[in-house]
């Protein structure tokens with residue numbers, strides 16, 4: 454069987470997008486792994502099936518490159534852009550994802566503004582901070598981030614007993630001037646550093662608020678720039694969280710389903 458796909462990148466986090474509105478495509482974990490493989494498949498950090506939903510215009514069914522599932526902020530931004538190409542939306546929309554309902558807006562510039570679900574105060578009970586922004590994220594503030602051993606240190610935290618059984622994504626964050634951050638992320642489910650992680654930069658922005666940073670926060674990643682806006686409540690809880698950044702189609706094609 455041949456599978457039609459479109460490849461997107463959202464600040465360098467790359468995804469295979471598949472229109473599965475008729476529900477005919479059922480992929481095994483092994484097939485997802487092989488489609489995401491950069492030597493034996495198309496190559497991507499994750500794969501997204503756009504599927505029908507009873508409560509929203511569409512469902513964003515996201516898989517990491519190892520076949521596991523969670524919320525993907527960058528993938529959701531790419532999915533909104535792809536859904537627009539399927540005429541599922543013009544500018545504003547909503548969709549269902551792993552953690553529930555999200556609103557989103559596609560700007561004329563191609564920037565996607567994605568509403569994230571409200572979340573609790575950042576957990577500062579350990580040396581590394583922790584926030585759940587739809588996916589679990591450790592946040593460690595570091596200096597000299599360009600030279601930081603993200604893979605080695607990220608792997609240690611990702612598999613640390615403290616975060617079992619699910620494990621965690623791990624963000625290394627350098628505080629910069631003018632309310633800006635530089636964030637590098639080791640991603641669970643990709644098991645490597647990716648060029649950016651949407652739920653990760655969101656968690657980093659919320660964590661930076663414990664250091665006096667205020668909304669809007671500008672975030673540099675290896676794959677481009679994002680911004681995060683939010684409101685912080687009296688008990689440290691976060692509402693009205695938005696992840697804002699570009700998402701672009703790279704190519705489309707057809708592959709023999711492995």
Ligand SMILES: N[C@@H](CCC[C@H](N)C(=O)O)C(=O)O
Pocket residue numbers: 466517521522523524525526527528588589622640641642643649650651652653
């Ligand atoms: N790249 C994503 C995060 C995808 C989920 C994550 N790897 C996990 O399994 O927790 C993003 O942009 O948020």
